[in-house]
Amino acid sequence: MSNHKGFTEADVPDQSGRCFIVTGANAGVGFELSSVLAARGARVLLGCREKSRAEDAMARIKQQTPNANLAWLPLDLGDIESVRAAAAQASKEPRIDALINNAGIMFPPLTRTKQGFESQFGVNHLGVFALTALLLPKLAETPGSRIVVTSSIAHLKAKIDWDDLNAERGYAKQERYQASKLANALFFFELDRRLRATRSPVTAIGVHPGVASTSLGRHMGLAQLAGPIVGLLLNSAAKGAWPALLAATGPVKPGGYYGPIGFGGIRGVAGEAKRAPQATNPVLAQRLWDVSVAMTGIDPGLPTV
Template sequence: MLKKSTGFTEADVPDQSGKCFVVTGANTGIGFEVTRVLAQRGARVLLACRDEAKAQEAIARIKQVTPRADLAFLPIDFADLASIRAAAERAAREPRLDGLINNAGVMTPPLMRTKQGFELQFGVNHLGCFALTALLLPKLSGTPGSRVVTTSSVAHNGAQIDWDDLNAEKSYNRMKRYAASKLANALFFFELDRRLRAAGSPVTAVGCHPGMASTNLGRYMGPLQILNPLVGVLLNSADKGAWPALQGATGPVKPGAYYGPIGFRGVRGVSGEASRSAVAQDPVLARRLWDQSIAMTGIDPGLPSVN
């Protein structure tokens, strides 16, 4: 394990030649920075994005610095399970798949719904992540040392999932729903790790969070968006916010561990092992979420239950 005094940065990412990664939400923010670094280290990266024009623009930006970067657009709409299935089928055609970085998400939008009728934040941030991971597990299992990295947030602390109103049909508080979706991310990678290990799978599951990073995730924050540049100066820029995901995908990790900034109050600085709430490690809640996710998506990862 890395010493806390040094931590992990993009400079610690080893050569990735011959490897292939899927990065969701890769056209902007932390996803872009993760993609940039992986490409610079020689990996092939599939940019899993909804907007092709934005994905191609991101590819062009990276190739300005790394002309020989091996990048491809993978169309996906996380608000549509049919689109997720199609993307998984395309990604599975790759000769190998070494990592899935679940980075895409939405934050505090007005009440909106996915194509299948799920509340958007829970549907995109968790159910979309759950579905894509489940569908790609067979491909990932064929590559020794492959990893699944799922992005949570410091917002998961103190969050609660409203099990009786998952689709926000009774009430909707956008920040509480965002926090709940990030708790779901944390519970998901916790349970995924437990089940992968029980199955003797070669796939490693870890979680990460970027601290407080300046990205466009807060585009629904209204006037508070004016603070975004200040976040980048005082706390984490997007490139630094990518360090925990990069550690999860390429660095020294413990199965099931959680990585994030280890600087001021865990919201900035180099990456290392991060703390998470006790609720995020509750096996009863994690199992409940797993079963609920299968029921809602109709997609079963096929991994054994763990007591």
């Protein structure tokens, strides 16, 4: 690595001939991921809900990289049928080298996905679980392929309310967000365990972007805070992309967890990140897996060993 203390976009090697799916690719960290990968010669499928936003993002990438190899992958993680259609479309590609599960929502008022799930758990975890499960056979065709799952430092204080996953009895948006990010951490932990147990050629890795100053926080009222001061503490979206770029293209350990290693893990170059003890609890991970199969109706088909 050019920076001996951590990984940055400068460390991303040539990606010619490789294909990546980036969810939430039209803004923030997802846009930066797509831009860097395209600049390195990769084909990038931009997983976005709206065609106009995807086309705008592709046009902006092409201003920097005129010969960028880009395509829109219609994807709404809040609708399992849309996830099925996206996986079917992506599976027609000659190869997929990495699925970067980047998209997520944060602190919305109580809303429901198409299938009626509480939206933060539904989009941030169940949609990711479903997309990953459906793309596993395609990914397995390419040895060394990777699945990147985005968690958050918000998982560190999280608890999952197993008796009210659908927020029928109560809804506190911050706690629900934290729970969805703990679910992400438990999912890649269990996914890694099962992939290795079945000797799959696919590697699962977790990341978090630090605290990136992106549109994700639009429900937080961050804009009302003293902007420049907050800006000094936060990661830019470009730097928030570094952990996922490391996970997708750099030297990693299977099942590893990567994030910014500066200032309390909220900004800076990418390296190994710390996890909460509950994020590697095998009983919770198994429970989440079983619940996710039941809720989505999609089984990744990796046996417990």
